[in-house]
Amino acid sequence: MGLFTPSAPLAERVRPRSLEEVVGQEHLTGPGKPFRRMLEIGRLHSMILWGPPGVGKTTLARVLAQGVRAEFIPLSAVAAGVKEVREAVARAEAAARVGRRTVLFLDEVHRFNKAQQDALLPHVESGLLTLIGATTENPSFEVNPALRSRARVYVLKPLEKADLLRVLQRALEHPEGLPGVAAEAAALDLIAAGAMGDARRALAALELAAELGEGRVTVAAAREALGAGGSRMDKGGEAFYDLTSALHKAIRGSHVDAALYYLARLVEGGADPMYVARRLVRIAAEDVGLADPNALRLAIAAKEAYAFLGSPEGELALAEVAVYLALAPKSNSVYVAWKRARDAVQAHPHAEVPLHLRNAPTGLLKALGYGEGYAYYHDDPEGSFAQAYLPEALEGASFFEPRGEGWEARLRERFAALKKRFAEAKRGREG
Structure with missing residues (x-):
């Protein structure tokens, strides 16, 4: 039994007893x-x-x-x-x-x-x-x-670094935790980053670091307490989220070698490869987007391949998709458009759907004008372009702006032609 270890582990001794004490x-x-x-x-x-x-x-x-x-x-x-x-x-x-x-x-x-x-x-x-x-x-x-x-x-979501810092501080102040143990702020920061969203791991590292530091949690003791994986993860002071951010930004910046390096740092440092795989899927949707729609399919395939193969074989699938994403053309047009659309919903949460676009499953709704005058594109293309689609309060709003990289260059041409047809049809309707 260690100096600061009563019969129950620290995580059990400081377990929240009410919803107000729960962090995250x-x-x-x-x-x-x-x-x-x-x-x-x-x-x-x-x-x-x-x-x-x-x-x-x-x-x-x-x-x-x-x-x-x-x-x-x-x-x-x-x-x-x-x-x-x-x-x-x-x-x-x-x-x-x-x-x-x-x-x-x-x-x-x-x-x-x-x-x-x-x-x-x-x-x-x-x-x-x-x-x-x-x-x-x-x-x-x-x-x-x-x-x-x-x-x-x-x-339930992985705990953020700020959440873990609160958990650690609470353990130091809790009467059944580690009262009287001093902790360096940098050491707590190191543990919170190295725990990778896991409060139990963070508290176990804190308790061990207190023993190793003989009543004081130092950076050196924290590194040793986190173990080999945690030490590699934090070598040089970089934390888990810093490495994740660096991987994301290296791929966004089309730097293949940096992407591979940070991917290897994460995997070798003990990061959950499935977390990394999910991040790669996000990059495919957020930063490559419609410039190469195949990127998202490949990222999902890499995630499934890792889930099927595990380590170390499955890590090659993650490396393959990281290289592909780094080399792919980039566009965040859908990311930007989605944010604009959500902002529009916040600004106009109850904007009325135009009557002609509404569903009319009953006689009453038909009598109220639901669905009346709707132009079915396949029967009446010009009428379809002439009718309004957005609520009146948002008429003329524009969310999506395609860029010129990769496959999206073709989309830009198609989108421009469609906007022209909508404008011409609107002028005809108003004239």
């Missing part, structure tokens, strides 16, 4: 958000929490159960089976007889086979058990449809 996941825990509303009305439904390790799945399950004063039964699908499920059902029946609800928390729910998952179904269906499953795998593939249909899926 504001899209679920903030005012008016799903988990906050559940606690306000005192009712839970069965759910699956999907997200990477160390982002609060177990903590949120405990907080939600405690918030509605339910019996909490934690099981791990790695060790539990049908026998343990039956025992949990018996406990839930006993709790129900005295008016208490039961939350069954099943960690790594994707590890349950179909028969084990089916054993849960009648009890989830009846409401005897409120199931909260936790998984790092996509529930669409790893949880059988019957169980998935009875549980809402909530996606």
